[in-house]
Amino acid sequence: MTRRAPQARPGGDAIQLRLYVAGDAPNSVAAIANLEAVLAEHTGPRVSLEVIDVLKDPRRGLRDGVLVTPVVVRVAPVPQRRVIGTLVDRAFVRNVLGLGEAIR
Amino acid sequence: MSELAALQAEVAHLKIQLAEVTQTVDAFKMGQVDAVAQDAGVSPVLLQAAQDNLRQSEQLLRAIFDGALDAILLADDSGRYTDANPAACVLFGLTRRELLGRTLGEFATPGYSPPAEWGTFIERGHMRGSFPLLRLDGGRRDLEFTAVANILPGTHLSVLRDVTDRRRSEELRNRLATVVEWSLDAIISKTLDGTIVAWNRGAEALFGYSADEAVGQPISILLPPDGTSDETLIMERVARGESLAYHESPRRRKDGSIVDVGLVMSPIRDGSGQVVAVSTIARDLTERRQAEEALRRSEEQFRHAQKVEAVGVLAGGVAHDFNNILSIVLTYSSMLLDELGPEHPLYDDVKQIAKAGERAAELTRQLLAFSRKQMLQPQVLNLGHVVAGMEKMVRRLVPESVTLNFVTSTDLGRVFADAGQLEQTIMNLIVNARDAMPDGGTITIETVNAELDGEYAATHLGVTAGRYVMLAVTDTGVGIAPELRDRIFEPFFTTKEKGKGTGLGLSTVFGIVKQSGGHISVYSEPGTGTTFKIYLPRTDDAAEAISPSKQPPPTTGGTETVLLVEDDDQLRQVAHTILHRHGYNVLEAANGGEALLRCEEFKAKIHLLVTDVIMPRMTGKQLADRIALLRPEMKVLFMSGYTDDSIVHHGIVDAGIAFIQKPLSKGAFLQKIREVLDDASVGGAVTP
Numbered sequence: 001m002t003r004r005a006p007q008a009r010p011g012g013d014a015i016q017l018r019l020y021v022a023g024d025a026p027n028s029v030a031a032i033a034n035l036e037a038v039l040a041e042h043t044g045p046r047v048s049l050e051v052i053d054v055l056k057d058p059r060r061g062l063r064d065g066v067l068v069t070p071v072v073v074r075v076a077p078v079p080q081r082r083v084i085g086t087l088v089d090r091a092f093v094r095n096v097l098g099l100g101e102a103i104r
Numbered sequence: 105m106s107e108l109a110a111l112q113a114e115v116a117h118l119k120i121q122l123a124e125v126t127q128t129v130d131a132f133k134m135g136q137v138d139a140v141a142q143d144a145g146v147s148p149v150l151l152q153a154a155q156d157n158l159r160q161s162e163q164l165l166r167a168i169f170d171g172a173l174d175a176i177l178l179a180d181d182s183g184r185y186t187d188a189n190p191a192a193c194v195l196f197g198l199t200r201r202e203l204l205g206r207t208l209g210e211f212a213t214p215g216y217s218p219p220a221e222w223g224t225f226i227e228r229g230h231m232r233g234s235f236p237l238l239r240l241d242g243g244r245r246d247l248e249f250t251a252v253a254n255i256l257p258g259t260h261l262s263v264l265r266d267v268t269d270r271r272r273s274e275e276l277r278n279r280l281a282t283v284v285e286w287s288l289d290a291i292i293s294k295t296l297d298g299t300i301v302a303w304n305r306g307a308e309a310l311f312g313y314s315a316d317e318a319v320g321q322p323i324s325i326l327l328p329p330d331g332t333s334d335e336t337l338i339m340e341r342v343a344r345g346e347s348l349a350y351h352e353s354p355r356r357r358k359d360g361s362i363v364d365v366g367l368v369m370s371p372i373r374d375g376s377g378q379v380v381a382v383s384t385i386a387r388d389l390t391e392r393r394q395a396e397e398a399l400r401r402s403e404e405q406f407r408h409a410q411k412v413e414a415v416g417v418l419a420g421g422v423a424h425d426f427n428n429i430l431s432i433v434l435t436y437s438s439m440l441l442d443e444l445g446p447e448h449p450l451y452d453d454v455k456q457i458a459k460a461g462e463r464a465a466e467l468t469r470q471l472l473a474f475s476r477k478q479m480l481q482p483q484v485l486n487l488g489h490v491v492a493g494m495e496k497m498v499r500r501l502v503p504e505s506v507t508l509n510f511v512t513s514t515d516l517g518r519v520f521a522d523a524g525q526l527e528q529t530i531m532n533l534i535v536n537a538r539d540a541m542p543d544g545g546t547i548t549i550e551t552v553n554a555e556l557d558g559e560y561a562a563t564h565l566g567v568t569a570g571r572y573v574m575l576a577v578t579d580t581g582v583g584i585a586p587e588l589r590d591r592i593f594e595p596f597f598t599t600k601e602k603g604k605g606t607g608l609g610l611s612t613v614f615g616i617v618k619q620s621g622g623h624i625s626v627y628s629e630p631g632t633g634t635t636f637k638i639y640l641p642r643t644d645d646a647a648e649a650i651s652p653s654k655q656p657p658p659t660t661g662g663t664e665t666v667l668l669v670e671d672d673d674q675l676r677q678v679a680h681t682i683l684h685r686h687g688y689n690v691l692e693a694a695n696g697g698e699a700l701l702r703c704e705e706f707k708a709k710i711h712l713l714v715t716d717v718i719m720p721r722m723t724g725k726q727l728a729d730r731i732a733l734l735r736p737e738m739k740v741l742f743m744s745g746y747t748d749d750s751i752v753h754h755g756i757v758d759a760g761i762a763f764i765q766k767p768l769s770k771g772a773f774l775q776k777i778r779e780v781l782d783d784a785s786v787g788g789a790v791t792p
Binding site: 081 | 128138
């Protein structure tokens with residue numbers, strides 16, 4: 001399953017995110033909601049988000065080295081960053097993924 | 105980019121990486137992850153499900169923890185309790201809050217060292233055992249426990265079980281089992297088909313089979329071989345649930361002998377009430393039968409004693425008057441004979457009257473002897489000498505065909521008895537022995553020291569344990585039939601043909617022996633012979649020489665003044681006549697009051713008071729005591745037909761008192777009076 005953030009624009013994406021979830025498991029549902037909320041507030045460079053359900057596509061998760069869900073991985077720009085969990089600490093999520101002003 | 109800037113970027117990157125790691129750990133900690141993929145490449149396990157499972161099993165464990173009947177406790181490394189289930193709180197008698205933080209050491213029973221030190225337990229890793237717990241409220245519980253160290257790092261589990269009640273019920277059961285085991289009654293359990301399954305010591309003792317021999321055997325090994333047993337019928341009834349209150353039945357012992365037992369049989373039921381076995385309690389009746397027999401015998405002995413007592417009261421009652429009457433008959437006939445002289449035609453007729461009177465007197469004497477109301481004048485005697493002194497007389501008594509054996513021992517103890525009565529007793533026994541041997545045989549007269557022990561005393565009415573001298577008279581005659589043995593001492597009971605015996609001989613013997621504090625027993629074997637054994641209490645006093653019969657004083661009369669007191673007018677009159685005719689000066693009184701009056705009236709010396717003992721208002725003894733104050737020099741002679749406690753105690757005449765037994769005969773009366781008047785040792789009216 002691939003989702004795009006509402007504000008995501010087609011063309012070369014500046015920031016590329018992948019969110020690995022496990023079906024409708026509570027933490028996964030919470031992680032999707034929290035990440036979407038973070039992206040909704042986002043005003044910076046274009047962000048593309050791909051949501052991957054490991055229950056439907058386990059090999060994909062393994063191939064990407066994902067052992068735990070939910071996890072959001074910033075695949076671009078390098079270096080890769082990842083936040084595990086429900087992503088409830090949105091400030092932290094923005095910070096790690098380089099979505100906010102705090103990014104250096 | 106400067107090198108510094110590059111370094112700064114590197115640090116920032118590392119910081120972010122560290123934050124990532126920290127966050128990952130936190131996410132795990134906070135349960136924010138759902139699934140973990142497995143390296144093996146299979147589908148990832150739902151972490152949430154795992155967590156749910158975990159939560160469920162936690163709930164399960166908690167429910168077990170909370171619901172367990174055993175006390176479950178967790179402790180930290182120092183042994184302090186960190187968790188406790190409700191059962192633990194109940195066990196310790198504390199709330200959870202009170203219990204947590206305490207250590208087991210706080211509940212140690214004084215003087216009881218715990219199974220191991222805490223450190224040893226942790227080191228060993230596990231432990232089981234039992235120990236007593238002393239609760240803070242003082243209650244004591246017996247515990248069994250299992251403990252496991254480090255079920256989680258630093259967490260130690262102990263599971264305690266309260267076995268106090270179980271121990272108690274076990275103890276109770278053991279005690280009950282001991283009672284059953286050691287019961288003197290046989291307690292047996294058998295299955296419904298009659299196989300013995302339990303067998304206690306009582307059963308071993310009663311039936312002779314050991315438990316090993318009996319268990320597994322059919323109950324029929326105990327049944328008498330004649331097939332008379334009702335066992336089968338009873339078993340059927342008990343199997344239906346009936347309890348058999350009590351019945352008596354014969355049973356067979358291992359050695360084949362038959363024993364009568366009392367039985368109680370009851371059904372044994374299982375939990376559902378189904379009869380599964382039968383219990384039998386059996387008691388040996390032999391002892392009880394013996395006890396019943398002993399009781400019957402002692403009751404018989406008692407009845408006999410009562411009968412003797414009743415006859416005694418009767419005899420005593422009539423003897424007094426009867427002796428007075430006989431005194432009159434004897435003295436008047438004696439005086440008549442003197443008066444008439446042998447040549448007179450009526451002399452022989454009067455002689456017959458005198459003889460009849462003497463016979464009646466003898467009968468009265470025997471009655472009194474039997475009823476133990478006669479006068480005894482006991483002294484310390486060597487029974488062997490008494491027997492030896494009778495030898496000549498005894499030899500004249502028995503025919504040639506009877507051999508006489510005299511056996512005595514040299515160290516024979518002394519007895520305190522009336523020599524004359526003893527001679528009478530021995531004569532009676534020898535006459536009986538002779539009569540039991542019409543065709544001749546042997547009579548053995550034996551005197552020997554004997555001891556009667558407590559057991560003998562307990563089984564023979566009226567016997568005191570102690571040292572005795574035994575006189576045994578044994579014959580080789582026809583013997584006494586067992587059914588008659590209990591009756592031979594009864595008055596008027598005789599097996600001799602009419603006219604040959606009065607039936608008072610053995611009764612007299614019995615009375616004399618009993619009155620002397622002795623005991624008589626009889627052993628007889630029909631066709632073989634009979635032994636009578638007389639036991640007289642031994643005394644440690646030295647024997648008095650048996651005084652040879654005193655020669656009657658040459659003169660039987662006198663000139664002294666005699667105060668004669670007798671309430672029977674006829675007797676007083678005849679006594680007066682006798683005394684008067686033989687020269688005495690006689691003052692007469694019908695009772696004590698009159699006697700005192702005579703004493704006051706008569707100014708000269710009164711030498712002798714002759715008084716009846718039993719008189720209305722004032723007894724002879726009371727009179728003598730009163731006169732002693734007025735005339736201390738006056739001597740006293742008492743007359744009586746039977747015992748009375750004023751001058752005799754239990755028939756024994758007090759020492760220093762002159763006494764003549766009724767019925768009076770002229771000769772004996774005069775002789776006794778002369779004796780008292782002449783005897784310096786007989787005191788005045790002052791009596792002890």
